[in-house]
Amino acid sequence: MIQVLENQVQSMAEGAVQSLPSIGIAAVVLLITWVISKFASNLTSRLINQTDLRPSLSTLMNTMVRLGVWLTGVMIAAVVVFPGMSAGSLIAGLGVGTVAIGFAFQDIFENFFAGVLIMLRDKMRIGDTIEVDDTIGKVEHITLRETHVRAFSGELTIIPNASIFKNSVDIWTDEPLRRFNVAVGVSYDTDIDHAARVIQAAVESCELVNQEKPIQVLADGFGASSVDFDVRWWAASSGADAVLNRDEVIRAIKRALDKAEIEIPFPYITHTFKETVPLGEKVGEAA
Structure with a gap:
């Protein structure tokens, strides 16, 4: 038994020694692959910089070039180390292995391919303000697996690309301007035409409101204690103005209505009272 083990170990050692030249050549091939990968990446970056491709798509193309070079180099190194392996058998083996790995790392590959598709889309670029699920913010970085x-x-919120690709995404900054609105209620004894003119003038006085787009003060309905207006205006869709313009408009409307002595009523609330009868007394019983 011991003799058999010694023979096996000796055979393995001899095989390893015989494989050293092939392993050395494979190492050289991988080193050359690394050099070519760096050169191809730099060349791709220089060529892309001469175009107007968006940064996310440039990153995708650079990654694909490096991946293609490394796959080719690893396949060549594998054939060198294992001379009996042909390119066809290696590709077939990679196909079977890919299926097994795909099942094991389904979520990772799902995010990877979702990232590729996101980068290929025309919409949602780096710098856009987006709203997805409960997250609102500015896109800082898009990788093949996640979006920052x-x-x-x-x-900073890191969102898996699969979540962005599967769900609806509101892109606030797709256009330089977007429409905002706020609800305003005035009391029923108010002249609504006069109130509408006061609100219109208040919104027009705001610096962050775009004056070239229409400002609308539309009667929207009858509330419990007020006639409600839907006030609409346009302003910048990005940066702090997207938040500050709403504050400016609401403050201006409140000041204008106060100055015009137009009441913004509280919601009308009804209360139900229940009469209690002391013990021993009957309802309707004379005192």
């Missing part, structure tokens, strides 16, 4: 979104409050 910086919220207005400062924290």
Whole structure:
């Protein structure tokens, strides 16, 4: 038994020694692959910089070039180390292995392919303000696996690309301007035409409101204690103005209505009272 083990170990050692030249050549092939990968990456970056491709798509193309070079180099190195392996058998083996790896790392590959598709899309670029699920913020970075979104409050949210690709995404900055609105109610004894003119003038006085787009003060309905207006205006869709313009408009409307002595009523609330009868007394019984 011991003799058999010694023979096996000796055979393995001799095989390893015989394989050293092939392993050395494979190492040289991988080194050359690394050099070619760096050269191809730099060349791709220089060529892309001469175009107007968006950064996310440039990153995708650079990654694909490096991946293609490394796959070719690894296949050549594998054939050198294992001379009996042909390119066809290696590709067939990679196919079977890919299926097995795909099942094991389904979520990773899902995010990877979602990232590729996101980078190929025309919409949602780096710098856009987006809203997805409960996250609102500015897109800082898009990778092949995840998207980095910086919220207005400062924290960074990392969202898997599959989540962005499967769900609806609101892109606030797709256009330089977007429409905002706020509801305003005035009391029923108010002249609504006069109130509408006061609100219109208040919105027009705001610096962050775009004056070239229409400002609308539309009667929207009858509330419990007020006639409600839907006030609409246009302003910048990106940066702090997207938040500050709403504050400016609401403050201006409140000051204008106060100056015009137009009441913004509280919601009308009804209360139901229940009469209690002391023990021993009957309802309707004379005192």
